[in-house]
Amino acid sequence: MKVQTKFIGEVDVHAEEIITFVRGLPAFEDETEFVILPFAEGTPFYILQSLKTVNTAFIVVNPFHFFNDYSVKLTDSTIEKLTIEKEEDVAIYTIVNIKEPFAESTVNLQGPIVINTANQKGTQFVMVESDYGTKHNLIPKETTKVGEGK
Template sequence: MNIETKYHGIVEVSKEEILHFAAGIPGFPEEKKFVILPLEDTGFAVMQSAATPEIAFVVAEPFTFFPEYDFKLDEQVIEQLELGSAEDVRVCTILTVREPFEKTTANLQAPVIINTKNRKAKQVILNESGYQTRHPLFGQKVKG
């Protein structure tokens, strides 16, 4: 299927690439299908709504920038996403891109958790983690 995107124009994606957010994501409850499209040669990607071209979030795998990033998922989330093992999990964090780019921040308080086997996904709010919504991506340590 073809989807219109914010940053990539019209892109062909397969059904297997679509992520399914049962309850949408915070602030966008009606947006239930997304796809992750790499931003070439950057290490970053875009989590693009499959339905609404204007809704796209720049994302990154947090462990690249924050190797000490760690949290425990609630049993309810594990059941909702039908997670069988840690190998089935992909974690992304939504970035707030700033000018200059070195001031970009990552939302470590609300990672996107993806079951790579069944493509179920959820943005999880980590209320008691000590993480914030705007951790500088470059140059500062994170305390969880």
């Protein structure tokens, strides 16, 4: 089927690519069907695009490309809700808040998007008891700026 997207125009989407979020996403509870699309070839960025509303789309990344020590411990209820049987069927994405300049962009490590790729069920999993926040710098800030330091 043809789908109009917020960032990259019209694309073809196959039924097996559709990810179902039974309860939607927080603040977007009516948006239950999404697809993940590459943002641009050669970049680590993807689009989590709603199939219902063109303007409901989020830039996402695989957080493990940016944060080597990042970890997500899913609850039993989340594993059950997504009917996860094997760890290798789990895909994790985090939502990026793009800012100007780009170096100021942040990523939500506290609320990753979790997808069971075996059945295309997804949820946003909020890690309440963690040290992760909703606004981690995507690109680490330099400890000293040009002209500072000795």
